[in-house]
Amino acid sequence: MNDIRPGREIEALEKTFGAGKLLDSLPIGVCCCGCDGRIRQINRRARELWGRSPETDERFDGAYRLFLPDGTPVAREEAPMAQVLRTARPVRNRPFNIERPDGRRIKIVADVEPLFDEDGALVGAVNCFREADEAAAAGDNTQLSSDVDDSFENGAVALHIVDRNGIILRANRAELDLLGYEEAEYVGHHISEFHADKAALEHILGQLARGQKVDQHPARLIAKDGSIRHVLVTSNACFRDGAFVRTRCFTIDVTASRHAEEQAQERERRLQEVLLEVPVAVYMTDADGVLTFCNRAAIEMAGREPRIGHDKWCVFGRLFSVEGAPLPLEQSTAATALREKRFVDSVEFIGERPDGSRVRAIAYPMPLFKENGRLVGLVNMMVDISERHRAEVESAYLAAIVSSSSDAIVSKTLDGIIQSWNAGATRIFGYLPEEIIGQPVTTIIPPELQDQEEEILSRLRRGERINHFETERLTKDGRRIDISLTISPIHDRSGRIIGASKIARDITDRKRAERLQRLLISELNHRVKNTLATVQSIANQTVRYARNPQEAAASFSGRIQALAHTHDLLTRNSWQGADVLRLARDQLLFDGAEDSRISFSGPALTLDPHPTLHLALILHELGTNARKYGSLSVPEGRLDVNWTLRSGNEGSRLLLSWRESGGPPVKAPTQRGFGTTLIKRSLASHGGEVSIDYRAEGLVCHIMLPVPERTHSDESGFANAIPVTTSRPAAERASSESAGLRDLRVLVVEDEALIAMDIVATLTEAGCKVVGPAATVETAEKLIATEEIDAALLDANLDGRSVETIAVKLTRNRIPFAFLTGYEREALPEAFREAPLISKPFTRSAAIDMLSLLTASDSTVVRMPSRGG
16 A cells, blocks of 8 residues: 555554555555545555556545546546545445546446544545446446436436437437427437438537537427427547447527527617618627628718728727817727727717718717627717807807907897897997897987988898998997998898898007007017117127137127027016016026025015116126136135115115135236126116226125116015035036037937028037938928937927927937927927927037936936826
């Protein structure tokens, strides 16, 4: 014997059976299991029958596989041993088939007895099993045959046995009752006599002859009364010495369900015949969304005939939301209804026909379910609302125009009685609708012009339209106003004139607007010329004082940049002035980056536009000098900018103090440069004063600038900014970052030729390789698709077209980019308003610094935000 797992239970088993040698000598298989089902002992004959030795953790039975006599697999948890251990009751003369590892199957008969200890507790069970032939030789086959005969004859499932020639050898009572035959009328006859579908029978017999099992194959049997019984046949063949001997067939009657299915199919067919002709677009799908039916109205609406059995979700090839955004077919209302298994009510969509035309429609998709609740498909009805929508839009536009128009829009009868009165009429004439509707229109006509109304009514009755008739009318408070009238006849559906619509416009407002427009154009012309003159002066003076062209270009660019920053600041405040702190930060901090070396202190103070521009240039000159030669040229240097507002007999004055410290030793210049000249003359032109002290420890500058009395000041709000930033000087930082840009491939997107040339020159001088420049969206997208690009600079608008698609493609390709534009962030594409930005006019350092930032190893590519979609 093999002791697989010793223990207390084994001792109990040994007491019962004696020594292991005795079990090995038995001619039957013996398998002992503990109460947990694990195999404890087996004998030699058990291993021979199984063709294997079980593993230590196997339970209930050591056979490779176990089957019922009809070939049904038996799980180990359903083996006789498991049954006995669950019930503590024996199982006797139970026939089974066991399969050995070599594929051979053996018929056995099993007897399983429960085992109890001295206290009566179940400790396991023993299975004694033998081959079926051995059982028959021992005289046990009589009872087995009796049990099998009883199971065959009285089974609830229809069963018959057929020999290899197709002759019915035996049929149980359920089979005979199913077809209504007596045994003599059925047994002994050829099976083909009872099959209505000979092809199905030949397929079943052929499959069995090849040794293949038939599982629930549909067939039609002929009952004695001539009716057809729809059945499902399950069968397997018996072979002897490799030859087909007979087959046993189980027959399940599915006639009722088949008739119900046929009736459902017939109802569906009739429904489709009706739906085919209805004037409303209807189509159907299966549970996977594949189209199964489409009526003529749907084909006409879609402008195409969909491929039944292939196309999914919808009859249209392309769908859009009512806002015009593309709508994937798998997100259509039909797909939603199938996915969520619910009716979706009144969903509008837009379908596109193959010719490009579009249809606005409402869909009503409804899932279809079987009686058992299983989803089988969907029916979708679509209503074309294109014309209705157009009418609604036109009506809504008209109503919105009438209600929101600043013009007076009034309707009246042919007798001159007012019928409607909009808000514009109330604004112009002063009457509320409830005060004037129902009154004669002569209420607002001066007495001496009453005859005009009679002439107007006469012309309206003749169907004439009166355009831009200028006259006078009276307001509720008695004022006379000049107006322009447009009067049109109103027709009913039959074309009969029933009244008139009148649009009255106050000409006084129009003329006032024209005067204002001329004034604004004159002011714009004046400001543009002044700005150009300022730029011209800066250019002339810069060239005059510069030592070389390179210095002139850099100085001129910086001064124009200072002027541009100030214009931006004034524009954001509607040209009403600028705050001193914002002005100082714009001029002294590069691109808004904080600098711990610079501090600002002073009250919140708003200057008028003119002194703002001059103070900006002064701060720029002082800041440029400090970064080149003064305290800001070294990391340990400091700059303190303080200001205050003083009032006295001489009026209000801005006092600004500029103090540098910690920088290189300062020496007074031997000759006056343009910067010093600009500072002194700018202040002198406004009655201001400046004193500049070139102290060895740092430059000190005191500025006094008279300001108007209306200058806004808030002494309670002081600026005291000490930000943090890099410790390297700007020149050193720019040089280092520029060196890191060599051979950098930069895409330039700019439609202004001169600006593009300037950008290309700037990047080329820095060692970059320019891709482009691209002046159109199409060119830029082509370059993105075909060229290797490390970074990109792009304008926000190309000849009136947004660059959003370019930004999207750059983001998807993980190419970092920045906008280089004269627009504010509000004018950038909505999804990219937080992207890096360089303002025009730009400086070389701004472009180089930005590219260094974009291509730094720790930089993050700007990502396109998701939308919902």
